[in-house]
Amino acid sequence: MQEKLVEFANLLRENGVRVSLAETLDAFGASEITGLGEKEAFRAALRSTMIKRASELPVFEELFELYFSGLxxxxxxxxxxxxxxxxxxxxxxxxxxxxxxxxxxxxxxxxxxxxxxxxxxxxxxxxxxxxxxxxxxxxxxxxxxxxxxxxxxxxxxxxxxxxxxxxxxxxxxxxxxxxxxxxxxxxxxxxxxxxxxxxxxxxxxxxxxxxxxxxxxxxxxxxxxRLAEKSFYYLSEDEIRQMNEAVQKLAQRLKNVIAVRRKRDKRGRFDVKRTLRQNLEYGGVPFKLRFEQRKKEKPQVVILCDVSDSVRNASRFMLEFVYSLQDLYSRVRSFIFVSDIGEVTEHFRTNDVREALDIALKGDIINVYAHSNFGHAFRSFVDDYIGALNKRTTVIVLGDARNNYNLPHDWCLREIKQRAKRLIWLNPESRNTWGFGDSEMDRYAVHCDLVEECRNLNQLYHVVDQLVPRS
Structure with a gap:
């Protein structure tokens, strides 16, 4: 029976359900209590020990029927x-x-x-x-x-x-x-x-x-x-719930990739000069290899998210993605804006990610129903928070840059760029629309180190991957 449970756990993993070794051992113990005589009791035992999220239940039920009602x-x-x-x-x-x-x-x-x-x-x-x-x-x-x-x-x-x-x-x-x-x-x-x-x-x-x-x-x-390629703007309520799970899975995948990358690069590059000096006593034969000592540095991240109706979904997933990866950064500070700007960092520190998102987006911190005014928001940030930036800080702005013909105050981005390590702008609109109508993207882009279209989860994943140091 244990062999079959291990095989079933592997099958769940292959279908996107995370089952740890400890959970598999729990399933062993639970199945010994219930036995195979009562199918529903056995199903409930495995479900309670192997499944953690409601979204994983349909996959579990289908695979349980296929496997244990199988050969x-x-x-x-x-x-x-x-x-x-x-x-x-x-x-x-x-x-x-x-x-x-x-x-x-x-x-x-x-x-x-x-x-x-x-x-x-x-x-x-x-x-x-x-x-x-x-x-x-x-x-x-x-x-x-x-x-x-x-x-x-x-x-x-x-x-x-x-x-x-x-x-x-x-x-x-x-x-x-x-x-x-x-x-x-x-x-x-x-x-x-x-x-x-x-x-x-x-x-x-x-x-x-x-x-x-x-x-x-x-x-x-x-x-x-399909979900990862669909524009944030067109997501239904049901797809938003599914996207929350997808964000967690992609964040975990990115964490795993980065962990492998850091482990591989941990020793640094081969140091030829130190190696030769250390091996003079052996006639220059490199018995003792020496590598450069890499300075471990986690970046700091400051996020400025436009939460107006047109880009709210994109901001929601950007915040959720970054906070799912926050142990990869030394510090994460988050701000939301439409016309006014407000900090939501503390809400993410003291609440679950999704609870914090709900607090940030329901309108208690800033007026989320105002008309967009990027220039006013940037000027307020420079006046009140510019001291939070240093040469280890990556600043990420997520917004469509549609300023309703207000003053753009693009000089604020120049000030931010001078203070920070990098300034990145993510725009959830198609690149073909930038600079047309009330879009100030052309003015803002010249002050940014990187400007990317970010309309779906795959593009978001690609951008966040670039925020993490390679070693």
């Missing part, structure tokens, strides 16, 4: 179909299986293990043999419907279906020599034929089931990809 259930259904075809009750069928076992003791001395397991209705051993064969042919690599026939044939070859057919044929011939009634002989022959066909059906259904497992993963990935 074992297919074999059970195939056996029931044979029983029904023979028009036998449970008691009659069990008695008939006893007779088959007696017959095999007399005539089945040279039968393969697969033939014995199949004819004696040994479901557990048959399932084990099929799973081992599936691993041998790498059935887990199946992706498309068109591959089902190929993998079904490969699985049949690995199991030795050709030899099994010959064994069943030989058994049919041997039945003619046995002392039994004609009716019994006919029933035995029908049983042998139906068992052989049942195995072929089991193989095909199992291959189809494995392909459907992969489809769950593919659908989840395709959905995430």
């Amino acid at each position: 074992g259930e297919i074999i059970k259904q195939a056996s029931q179909a044979v029983q029904q075809a023979l028009s036998m009750s449970d008691q009659d069928f069990q008695k008939f299986l006893d007779e088959v076992e007696e017959m095999l003791k007399k005539e089945g001395g040279k039968l393969s293990e697969l033939a014995r397991q199949l004819l004696q209705n040994n479901s557990g051993q048959l399932e084990k043999a099929i799973r081992e064969a599936a691993r041998a042919v790498k059935l887990s690599n199946i992706e498309r419907t068109i591959e089902e026939n190929y993998f079904a044939r490969a699985l049949a070859r690995q199991l030795g279906l050709d030899r099994l057919e010959q064994e069943i044929k030989q058994l049919r011939d041997d039945l003619q020599k046995l002392d039994m009634s004609a009716a019994m002989r006919a029933r035995m022959e029908e049983y042998l034929d139906r068992r052989l066909k049942a195995l072929d059906d089991i193989i095909k259904r199992y291959v189809r089931m494995e392909r459907e497992k992969r489809e769950v993963q593919a659908r989840e990935q395709q959905h995430l990809n």
Whole structure:
């Protein structure tokens, strides 16, 4: 059972559900208490130990049905179909299986293990043999419907279906020599034929089931990809909820990438001069390698987010993304603006990210229903907060730069750039619209180190990746 639970945990991970080693161990303990007899109790035990987010429940439920109602259930259904075809009750069928076992003791001395397991209705051993064969042919690599026939044939070859057919044929011939009634002989022959066909059906259904497992993963990935490419402005309420989960997953992926990158670059570059000096006593042979000592420096980030209606979703996800990664920075300070500007850093420090977002965007800190005035907001920031910037600070402005024909005060960005390490502007509008109408993007862009279009989650991910030092 533990082997199956480990396999199920891996399947969940492949489909985007994070299951830790500790949670898998908890699942071991819970399953020992519930057992497999009560399916719903067993399902509840795994759900409570492996699932942390409501959004992961649909994936869990679908995979649970596919996995635990999988091969074992297919074999059970195939056996029931044979029983029904023979028009036998449970008691009659069990008695008939006893007779088959007696017959095999007399005539089945040279039968393969697969033939014995199949004819004696040994479901557990048959399932084990099929799973081992599936691993041998790498059935887990199946992706498309068109591959089902190929993998079904490969699985049949690995199991030795050709030899099994010959064994069943030989058994049919041997039945003619046995002392039994004609009716019994006919029933035995029908049983042998139906068992052989049942195995072929089991193989095909199992291959189809494995392909459907992969489809769950593919659908989840395709959905995430579509969501990540959709403009923030056009997201529905349901998609915003889904996007929150996507932000967390992408943030975790970025953390993992950065952790690997920092570990790889930890030693710094190879220092030729120090290496030669350290190895003079060995005649210059480099037994002792020396590397440059890298200065570890986490950046500081200041975020200025426009929260007017047209870009509010983009600001929401920008704040959530950066605060999900805040342990990669030495400090994060956040400001929101429409015309006035207000700091929301403390709300993120003392509340959950999503609670802090709700507080920031509901209008208690600034008037979020005012007309956009970037110039006024920037001038207020320079007057009140310019002292927060230094040469370790990256300033990120997220907004569409539509200023309603007010004074742009672009000199404020020049002041910010002189104080900070970098000034980055992210615009959730298409680049083709910049500078037209009341857009002041052309004036603001000349003072920025980097100006990027940021209309969807993929673009946001790319930009945030650039904010983290490479070592």
